[in-house]
Amino acid sequence: MGAEEETFNRIIEAIQNIGETGATIDELSEIVHLERHTLSKYLGQLRADGRLSYKRIGRAKVWFVSKAPLQHIFRLSEDEKTYTEKILSRILSDMPEGVLVMDFDYNILFMNRHLITIYGDCIGQKYYHAIFGALPESQSQSEIGGIIDSKAEEIEYHASDKSGRTLEIKARKAENPDGSSSIIVLISDTSEKVRREERIKHLSELHRLLGESVNRSYTMDQLCSTILENVRDVIGYDMGDILIYDPGTNTLTCSAEIGYPETEENRRKEEVENWKKSIVRAVNQRRGPSFIVFNKDERNKDGDELTSSSNNLAQEYNLKEMYVLPLRTKGESHGALLILTGSGRKLSEEDRSLIEGVSEEIAGGIAKIKAEEELRVKASAIEISINPVFMADMAGKLTYANPSFLEMWAYETEKEVLDRSCTEFWKQRADDDILAEVRGKGGWMGSLIGVRKDGSEFKTRLSTSLILGTKGPLQFVAVAESRFASGNKKGK
Amino acid sequence: MTKTVMVVDDVPDVLTSIVQILDANQYKTIKAKDGQDCLEELKEEIPDVILLDIMMPGLTTQEILDDMDRDSRLAEVKIIFMTAIHLLEAEERGLLASQRVVDFIEKPFTIKRMLDAIEKNT
Incomplete structure (x- = not known):
């Protein structure tokens, strides 16, 4: 240790011995045996190092050992700072992240x-209490405890502060010039980042779900309930509905709802349903989304269908906001998504644009299920038709046969006929001619002799047509006439 | 009298199949692989009806219709749309507003449906 450092230590020790009242330069001069002007020079250097600070009492300065040497920089006025202090204080002040130093x-x-902007000036307070509002045995302490117990030189972890912010904390041990140690902690508020990640996760889930709705046999209600839950995870609302529009009957039906309080009263339920339908009808006519913030003083005023029904609904559930999003695929309305918030929740513009961004996809999912349901209904018509119907690929192999076909050709199950060539099911005409004509002219119609499973024969009339898809010929469909299927069973 | 049908589709298999089927059904055919080709062919020959795919690269359907409207020789030419898009979407895009659009066939379709539409409009 150099002579100068030795003198510094003597001065600091003298101030510490005098105690919390601090020491004047005269008192120190007597203890450390230094001339006043020499001592003044050393005190100035120690203050510049941040190791000492002083309070001015009248014309005299009372010197203290600085408990927070770095903080000292920020407490000085600009005039009092050295050049280095000015640079350092500016760098630290302008840092977009939190920097904290604590002792062991x-x-x-x-x-x-x-950090002071967020938590106030907490110098001298305990870290875990100031940031986390926690007790010493809390987890936040134990993480940092790893450095104090010399188990780690550096740690990195996430924790929630006393206001629920998600913090990313990086801490490491730092040796001080006097041989003691401190812990430097970098604190970033990652709440928004975490929230965004959560949103992305839920949005991905929503996209995945909508994508899957193509392949999975969801019912409409299942799909809508899952969408409502996913949307709630993303933007956090209180109550929500999906109403589906049926163009055939020009009616709206509630396919799924979430978050409403239970009510046993049927009449009340019906009234609420009617308000919702009125709102959706009005919004669908406007074709764009509608966002309403309710003001208690303005409720119950007479207005159009949308206003009066919205106000009724707002009064019923003490709503603060309502967001109604028409669910449309290009050119077609499928219903609407109704999102309601009560006390304490607000839908930001970002929330709304986020949902608006996936609305067409939601509508697409609904449209697909509607189309599937419609197809299933049409397919049932073919299933119960008294006319034999079959489909075949371009090579002439059966891909579908309805029950009437199986009955007329005397087969038990569809499996027995699928993947077999058409040529096996009738006689007389050269079957290739029929197929060639279907391929060449796009269809064929005429009489032929059918051959049953047991070899018996019957007369029938067949109408076939080629089906053309977006990429070319797909397959052909054929319908036989049942009334020609008379007699001629072998052995009868 | 033999009727002439122009088929416009950018998918070669669809174009060839339709032309082959129409030929077999005693129609005279003109092939065009896109909107530009369609307009070029129309300078040479005027069909009774055009089977027009409305999802092709290059010229939009509206551009094709507008160009045809500017040519008085084509005033009587009718158009049947063939498309994978929904009728309502075409309606919303304003594609059905033209008087010359006489039918709309959604893909996939049966050839019988197509032949009936041509028969009805020629």
Whole structure:
């Protein structure tokens, strides 16, 4: 240790011995045996190092050992700072992240301006209490405890602060010039990042779900309930509905709802349903989304269908906001998504645009299920038709046969006929001619002799047509006439 | 009298199949692989009806219709749309507003449906 450092230590020790009242330059001069002007020079250097600070009492300065040497920089006026202090204080103040220094007893020695703005000036307070509002045995302490117990030189973890912010915390041990140690902690508020990640996760889930709706046999209600749950995870609302529009009957039906309080009264339920339908009808006519913020003083005023029904609904559930999003695929309305918030929740513009962004996809999912349901209904018509119907690929192999076909050709199950060539099911005409004509002219109609499973024959009339898809010929469909299927069973 | 049908589709298999089927059904055919080709062919020969795919690269359907409207020789030419898009979407795009659009066939379709539409409009 050099002579100068030795003198510094003597001065600091003298101030510490005098105690919390601090020491004047005259008192120190007597203890450390230094001339006043020499001592003044050393005190100035120690202050510049941040190791000492002073309070001015009248014309005299009372010197203290600085408990928070870095914080000292920020407490000085610009005039009092050295050039280095000015640079350092500006760098620390402008940092967009939190910087905190604490001792091994969790006492906060320094906080930069970023942290002071969030938590207030907590110098001298315990780290875990100031940031986390927690008790010493809390997890936040134990994480940092790893450095204090010399188990780690550096740690990185996430924790929620006392206001629920998600913090990313990086801490490491730092040796001080006097041989003691401190912990430097970098604190970033990652709440928004985490929230965004959560949103992306839920949105991906929503996209995945909508994609899957193509392949999975969801019912409409299942799909709508899952969509409502996923949307709630993304934007957090209180109550929500999906109403589906049926163009055939020009009616709206509630396919799924979420978050409503239970009510046993049927008449009340019906009334609420009617308000919702009125709202959706009105919004669908406008073709764009509608966002309404309810003001208690303005409720119950007479207005159009949308206003009066919205106000009724708002009064019923003490709503603050309502967002109604028409669900449309290009050119077609499928219903609407109704999102309601009560006390404490607000839908930001970002929330609304997020959902608007996936509305067409939601509508697409609904449209697909509607189309599937419609196809299933049409397919049932073919299933119960008294006319034999079959489909075949371009090579002439059966891909579908309805029950009437199986009955007329005397087969038990569809499996027996699928993948077999048409040529096996009739006689007389050269079957290739029929197929060639279907391929060449796009269809064929005429009489032929059918051959049953047991070899018996019957007369029938067949009408076939080629089906053309977006990429070319797909297959052909054929319908036989049942009334020609008379007699001629072998052995009868 | 033999009727002439122009088939416009950018998918070669669809174009060839339809032309082959129409030929077999005693129609005279003109092939065009896209909107530009369609307009070029119309300078040479005027069909009774055009089977027009409305999802092709290059010229939009509206551009084809507008160009045809500017040519008085084509005033009587009718158009049947063949498309994978929904009728309502075409309606919303304003594609059905033209008087010359006489039918709309959604893909996939049966050849019988197509032949009936041509028969009805020629």
